[in-house]
Amino acid sequence: MTIETAAPQAPPQTPPPRRPRRRRGNQVQDTRVDRVFMVGVYILLCTFLLVVLVPLLNIVASSFSSPAAVSSGRVLLWPVEFSLVGYEAVLSNKAILTGFGNSLFYAGVGTLVSVALTVMIAYPLSRSELVGRKVLIGGVLFTMLFSGGLIPTYMVVRALGLLDTRWAIILPSAIAAWQVLIAMTFFRTSIPGELYEAAQLDGTSDLRFLWSVVLPLSKPLLAVIALMYGIGQWNSYFSALIYLRSEDLYPLQLVLRDLLIVNNTGGTNLADQLAAQQMADLMKFSLIVVSTVPVLLVYPFVARHFTKGVMLGSVKG
Amino acid sequence: MTALSAQRTAALRRKARRRSVRRHWQLYLLLVLPVAYFVIFQYIPMANNVIAFKDYSVVEGIWGSPWAGFDHFERFFANPVAWDLIRNTLVLSLYGFLAGFPIPIILALALNEVRARFFKRTVQMVTYAPHFISTVIVVSMLILIFSPRIGFMSDFLGFFGMSSNLLADPDAFRSVYVWSDVWQTAGYSAIIYMAALAGIDPSLYEAARLDGASRLRKIWHVDLPGIAPTVVVVMVLSVGSIMAIGFEKAFLLQNPLNLSTSEIIATYTYKIGLLNADFSLATAVGLFNSVINLILLLAVNTVSKRVTGNGLW
Numbered sequence A: 001m002t003i004e005t006a007a008p009q010a011p012p013q014t015p016p017p018r019r020p021r022r023r024r025g026n027q028v029q030d031t032r033v034d035r036v037f038m039v040g041v042y043i044l045l046c047t048f049l050l051v052v053l054v055p056l057l058n059i060v061a062s063s064f065s066s067p068a069a070v071s072s073g074r075v076l077l078w079p080v081e082f083s084l085v086g087y088e089a090v091l092s093n094k095a096i097l098t099g100f101g102n103s104l105f106y107a108g109v110g111t112l113v114s115v116a117l118t119v120m121i122a123y124p125l126s127r128s129e130l131v132g133r134k135v136l137i138g139g140v141l142f143t144m145l146f147s148g149g150l151i152p153t154y155m156v157v158r159a160l161g162l163l164d165t166r167w168a169i170i171l172p173s174a175i176a177a178w179q180v181l182i183a184m185t186f187f188r189t190s191i192p193g194e195l196y197e198a199a200q201l202d203g204t205s206d207l208r209f210l211w212s213v214v215l216p217l218s219k220p221l222l223a224v225i226a227l228m229y230g231i232g233q234w235n236s237y238f239s240a241l242i243y244l245r246s247e248d249l250y251p252l253q254l255v256l257r258d259l260l261i262v263n264n265t266g267g268t269n270l271a272d273q274l275a276a277q278q279m280a281d282l283m284k285f286s287l288i289v290v291s292t293v294p295v296l297l298v299y300p301f302v303a304r305h306f307t308k309g310v311m312l313g314s315v316k317g
Numbered sequence B: 001m002t003a004l005s006a007q008r009t010a011a012l013r014r015k016a017r018r019r020s021v022r023r024h025w026q027l028y029l030l031l032v033l034p035v036a037y038f039v040i041f042q043y044i045p046m047a048n049n050v051i052a053f054k055d056y057s058v059v060e061g062i063w064g065s066p067w068a069g070f071d072h073f074e075r076f077f078a079n080p081v082a083w084d085l086i087r088n089t090l091v092l093s094l095y096g097f098l099a100g101f102p103i104p105i106i107l108a109l110a111l112n113e114v115r116a117r118f119f120k121r122t123v124q125m126v127t128y129a130p131h132f133i134s135t136v137i138v139v140s141m142l143i144l145i146f147s148p149r150i151g152f153m154s155d156f157l158g159f160f161g162m163s164s165n166l167l168a169d170p171d172a173f174r175s176v177y178v179w180s181d182v183w184q185t186a187g188y189s190a191i192i193y194m195a196a197l198a199g200i201d202p203s204l205y206e207a208a209r210l211d212g213a214s215r216l217r218k219i220w221h222v223d224l225p226g227i228a229p230t231v232v233v234v235m236v237l238s239v240g241s242i243m244a245i246g247f248e249k250a251f252l253l254q255n256p257l258n259l260s261t262s263e264i265i266a267t268y269t270y271k272i273g274l275l276n277a278d279f280s281l282a283t284a285v286g287l288f289n290s291v292i293n294l295i296l297l298l299a300v301n302t303v304s305k306r307v308t309g310n311g312l313w
Helices: A002-013 A032-063 A067-071 A085-091 A094-126 A133-145 A150-159 A177-190 A193-202 A206-217 A219-235 A238-243 A252-262 A270-316 B002-023 B025-053 B071-078 B081-100 B102-113 B117-132 B135-145 B152-159 B170-198 B202-210 B215-240 B247-253 B265-275 B279-308
Strands: none
Touching: A032 A270, A032 B102, A032 B117, A032 B135, A032 B170, A032 B215, A067 A085, A067 A270, A085 A094, A085 A270, A094 A133, A094 A177, A094 A206, A094 A219, A094 A252, A094 A270, A094 B025, A133 A177, A133 B025, A150 A238, A150 B025, A150 B265, A150 B279, A177 A219, A193 A206, A206 A219, A206 B025, A219 A252, A219 A270, A238 A252, A252 A270, A252 B135, A270 B117, A270 B135, B002 B025, B025 B071, B025 B279, B071 B081, B071 B279, B081 B102, B081 B170, B081 B215, B081 B265, B102 B117, B102 B170, B102 B215, B117 B170, B135 B152, B135 B170, B135 B247, B170 B215, B170 B247, B202 B215, B215 B279, B247 B265, B265 B279
C-alpha cells in the first residue's frame, strides 16, 4: 500500500537530471523491501565466505608460525612468531618427497592414459553412424548406476598381477563414465557438421579427421577432463590403500594419511618429546599447505573451465 | 507387397550398415582399448559378484568354489552388527542429503541476486576452492582445527559449552562428517544451479518487473520454477546414491571411540574383505548395498517422472 501511494507522488519529486539513470541487464528497481532483502543476501554470502575462508587461513597462518605457538593453540588468522621451520622439516622428510614424486607420476601418466582412453571412446560414440552406438552408451552409463564393488575389483587386479605395481593406481580407475558423457556431448554439439562433410568429400580418414580437426577444436574440453582426472588422481588415496604394499610406491595422500591421521610421531627420549611433539604439530600444518599447493596453483586458471565442464555435463541431464 | 518391400529395405539397410562399418573401420579400432577397459575393470568385477553365493577359496578359484546359496547374506543379517551398519549408513546419508541439498540452491539464488561483479566472483572463487582439496587433507584439517590442544574451533565450541573433543564423540561424528561435506562441496554444487539460472528466459524477468514483483517474489515465481528440472535431477541422483556413501572420508574420520556411529557398510566391507580376507562375505555385503542402491535410484526416478515429469531418462 505504501508503494501505491508513493508511486503517483514520485514524478514531481524526482528532479529531471535523475531520469536517465542507467539500468543494467534485468536489474529490478529496488523498493525498500528489496533493499532489506539485499542486505540479508549480502549477510548470508559474507557468512558463507567467512565460514569457508577462516579454516583455510588458520591452516596457512599456523604453517608459518613457530612450533611452540602452534602447539599451544595461539594462532588464529595471522602467523605468530613467524618461522619457516615447519616447511624446512617437511621438505627434508624423505617419505614426503618420495610421495610427492610418486603423486606427480600418477597424476601425469594417469591423466595422459585417462584422457586418451576417454577421447578414444567418446569420439566414436558421438558419431551417429556407429553401429551398436546405443548399446555401447548404455554399457557406459550402467557403470554409473552399478559397480562391481571393492572385493570383486580387487580380485581382477590381483588376477592380472597388478597388485603392488604402479599400474594398479592408474588402470582400474582409468575411465570415468561421467567424463565420457561430457566429452561425447561436447563432440556432438561443438564440432560443426559441415567440417565433417567437407572432410568426407576430401576423403580424409576418420583418424586423421579426429587428430587434425576435432582435437584442435576441443582444447577447452581436453583441458577440463585432463584437470578433472589429474586432480582426482592427485587427491585419491583409496586405490593406493588397497593395492599397494611397498612404501616407495605410496602416493603423497597415503603418506599424508600416515603422518597426519594415523599419527605415528614420538620422541626417542623424554627430553626430546616436547620438542618433537611441537614440531610434529607444526609440520602437519606445513604439510597440508605443501600438498595442496599444486592443486591450488592450477585452480584459478581452471575454475572457469571447470564451470564449463559442469555445465557441459548438465546439458545431457 | 508391403512385406516384400519391408524385406528389401531391411536387406538394403544391412548392406548399407556393412558398407559403413567397412568405411569407418578406424572408429571401431579406436573403441578396442576403452571397451577392453570397461570389460576388464567394470564388467568382469560385476560378474565376480557371483562369489557372494559361493564359498570362495583362492585355490579353487571363482568358478571352482562350491555354491553356498544365500549363506553369506544370512550370516551377515544374523550378526547384530548388520542393523547398526545399515542404520549408520542410512542416517549418515539422509542427514547429508537434508543438509547438503538445499544449501547450494540457496547459495546459487543469493549469488544470482548480487550485481556487484567483484563480490560475486570472489564468493564464487573462494567457495569453489574446498572442492579441490583432498579428503585426506580435509580430515586432517578437521582433526587439527577441532583438536582440544591446538585447534581454534575447540575454544569456540567450548565457549558454547559443547564437548571439546568432537572427533572422539560418537554423537558428534555425523555432524562433523555432514557439515564438513557441506563446507567442501556447497560452493561447487551451486555451479549447476547458477548455470540453470543463467538459462532462464530474460523476458520472464522483464514481465515480473512490469508487474512490480519484489525480488523475493521474483525468486519464488521465476527463479525456482526455472531451476526446478535441475533440482529434480540432482535430487534423484542424491537420493539414488543414499546407500552409496563413500568409504574414503568415513574411514579417515574413524577412531575406536566413535566407531559406534562411524562404522558404515563401506568401511565394514573393507575390513572383513581385505583385512580379514573373508572375500565371499564382503562381496555379499557389498552386493546387498549396490542392489538396494540401484533399486532406490530406479524407484526415485520413476516417482519423480510421475510427479514432476522430470527424471534421469
